[in-house]
Amino acid sequence: MQIVRIYKLTGTRxxxxxxxxxxxxxxxxxxxxxxxxxxxxxxxxxxxxxxQLAILAKKNCPYFWAxxxxxxxxx
Numbered sequence: 261m262q263i264v265r266i267y268k269l270t271g272t273r274x275x276x277x278x279x280x281x282x283x284x285x286x287x288x289x290x291x292x293x294x295x296x297x298x299x300x301x302x303x304x305x306x307x308x309x310x311x312q313l314a315i316l317a318k319k320n321c322p323y324f325w326a327x328x329x330x331x332x333x334x335x
Contacts, residue, residue: 274304274332286324290315305334 297307
């Protein structure tokens with residue numbers, strides 16, 4: 261968790277991290293879903309969950325939707 265300490269020291273309130281190397285195309289699709297949800301006014305945690313569910317509905321494989329982790333402020 262050294263990276264979490266770095267973000268705290270730099271003043272970052274939250275960050276979206278991945279647990280493994282991710283596919284560029286599915287990441288682009290995921291980020292589109294995530295930012296659509298954020299623009300709709302939901303919390304970061306809700307946006308993450310909804311984006312994951314949207315990708316899950318399209319690609320039923322954890323490789324594409326499960327690696328994303330929200331670190332820090334979830335609101």
